[in-house]
Amino acid sequence: MERFDVLVLGGGAAGCVLASRLSEEPDRTVCLVEAGPDYGPYDEGRWPADILDARQLALDSHCWARDDEQDRSQLRARILGGCSAHNACAVLRGPPVDYDRWGAGWSYDELAPYLDRGERMLRTRPLEEDEVSPWHRAFLAAGGDDGFLLHVNAVGGVRWNAAFAYLDLVRGRPNLTILADTLADRVLTEEGRAGGALAGGRELLADTVVLAASSYGSPAILLRSGIGPRDELGRHGISAVAELPVGEGLIDHVGTGVVWEPTERLQREAAEFEREHLLLMGGVMLRGRSRSCPPELFDLFVFPAIEPGYEISAAAFAMQPHSRGRVGLTAREPGAPLSIDHGFLGDERDADAVTEGFEALRELIGSDLVKGLVGRELRPGAAIGAADHVRGTARGFFHPVGTCAIGAVVDERCRVLGFENLYVADASVMPSIPRVPVHLSTIAVAERASEWI
Ligand SMILES: Cc1cc2nc3c(=O)[nH]c(=O)nc-3n(C[C@H](O)[C@H](O)[C@H](O)COP(=O)(O)OP(=O)(O)OC[C@H]3O[C@@H](n4cnc5c(N)ncnc54)[C@H](O)[C@@H]3O)c2cc1C
Structure with a gap:
């Protein structure tokens, strides 16, 4: 059994930000758990060519299995850096009205410094x-x-993913552990508190657990933990710990x-x-x-x-878009593909x-x-x-949000409703979708949330 102060489950765009920011405090031990591989710092030269190549999407490797392989809208990366490691490198922010409706603490004026910071960290240029x-x-x-x-996060011809942007400079911190190739199954909870997680067959104990496994992966972990709609939990024989609309409200362009x-x-x-x-x-x-x-x-x-x-x-x-979809489980095993219906x-x-x-x-x-x-x-x-x-x-633009939305599943500080020390801080908390691709907005969400966790 290992113990950390903070567990971050999911090492994608948001997870890399969270691990980096939360480990700035030297006395706080942070463990970042990622289902896909970690190829180390960029300078070591071990990252696969398709993942580095900013010219095209890298969709031929490091993808999660889908329940419908024909449905391209479900595509998502399984690798440190998450979808930032295979995306189109477009960095955009929405107009203020897109953020002003998210709730207290999320107005554009409050979020702007974090959007600025995200742009700088991603080495964005026009x-x-x-x-x-x-x-x-x-x-x-x-x-x-x-x-x-x-504006793009491409350095020369290299897709400058969130792992390079946020982890390369901090990998040497003794208080930061990166557990790659480790699939998070569920959060361990007891009476409104998270005590850690089961991941890769190990029990990881923690004082605080943060989910950053994307609009698909984060609701899946909550559902397997017994947090979700009662009928969805019942379908898979999972005992209900808390009834919340987890996985509902999926939105994509x-x-x-x-x-x-x-x-x-x-x-x-x-x-x-x-x-x-x-x-x-x-x-x-x-x-x-x-x-x-x-x-x-x-x-x-x-x-x-x-x-x-x-x-x-x-x-x-x-x-x-006005249509809403949902994310559910096809089975309770963590390796099973998810049931994703965009409702387009x-x-x-x-x-x-x-x-x-x-x-x-x-x-x-x-x-x-x-x-x-x-x-x-x-x-x-x-x-x-x-x-x-x-x-x-009709298909999606690869920008899923909304499945653990602020106001429905988490509060305005990204804490899961009814839990003291369990957070979600990735694209899934956006209660409405910005009218632009959402990588930078996700980075800003994680930057902002890291100050509250
Ligand atoms: C093909 C494609 C192109 C895109 N192009 C652009 C673009 O040009 N511009 C833009 O702004 N946005 C783009 N996006 C969207 C952008 O990349 C995402 O919005 C952003 O990466 C979301 O960040 P996230 O942290 O929420 O999720 P992700 O980046 O997907 O990270 C989630 C991470 O969690 C891991 N994970 C999931 N479940 C588990 C589990 N059970 N255990 C352990 N780890 C787990 C995953 O492997 C992944 O690494 C694109 C997306 C795709 C798929």
Whole structure:
């Protein structure tokens, strides 16, 4: 049996922040438990090439098993750094209104210093126009005031994941233990207190337990610990310790895309570009407004992408979706895939918004600035109407939040309701979704929560 002051379960974007910040106090022992591997500090050169390569998503290795392997929206990384180790490196913050509604202590003004800190730690920088491919430049020009170059956490061609950003400088601390390849099963609780956790077949005792296993993994650990909806616990024969809506309220941005053949001109221009530059998959986004969006805000994104071999695509996403899904268990064993139902388009308003975004995307493609680059539409094929395509192919943007939401599962200081020393501090606590990709917001949540734990 080992004992620590703090156990952090899950070593992804938030977990790396928490382990780093909480171990700043030399007298506090902190153990970070991660199901996936840890390849050590960046400088030791042991990280796999696909995980380091900022040009593309790294989805061919280090992923969790899914209950439906066809459902790409469930993709998530199993490695120190979590999804920050395989993501698209886009670093964005939402407008103040996205945070002001989270509850006391979470207004944009209060969160801004932590968003700033996260940007600095991730070594974020704005892309210059000459760093993005001809495909992206065409969208930037066609989008006018709504097009913008992304800020990225890529250092040279290296995806600067949260493990490099937050752990490399502190790995030598004697009070910090990183337990990789260790699957957390459940939290040990007694009368409103957490006493530790079962992980990798070991009993780890602790004065404080913090869950940072993502919007999928954190509710799963709580459910296995007997904290959740009574019917979900009952289905798996788990005795109820506390009844809370754990796993309910899953939110992700939703959208769909198009794939085209590149024209000869685009192939030539992209090859020329690639001789001097890194061909980043993403680099530009375009804001849009659905009919129901207030004029001063935006609620749609168009995201053009280019991949090796110059496969070109673009997708439109609804960034303020109304539909909600849920995360549950398929079995009580910690290794079993989770039951993840995003509930996409359950609310008709989302289908309307994505359809509007998709129509705007096809209009952009018809503009003089873009049309010389696109050949035949490979998927879905121009004959298919926008509404049908949206209904048939809607998918997530890989930004799940909300399954342990502030106000429903945790209080405004991220403490699980009814527990003195059990916290959740990752993307799952966001009670509503910012209208941007959520990596930076997650880092800021963990930065902020680490001061309360
Ligand atoms: C393909 C993809 C592309 C993305 N692109 C972008 C982007 O460009 N910009 C952006 O802002 N956001 C992006 N995101 C989203 C962003 O990466 C996430 O919002 C962020 O990583 C969430 O942080 P987290 O700490 O909540 O979860 P994660 O980073 O997923 O970390 C959770 C960690 O917990 C571990 N874990 C889970 N269960 C257990 C368990 N039982 N025991 C032990 N460990 C466990 C996991 O292995 C993982 O390491 C992308 C996500 C994906 C999947």
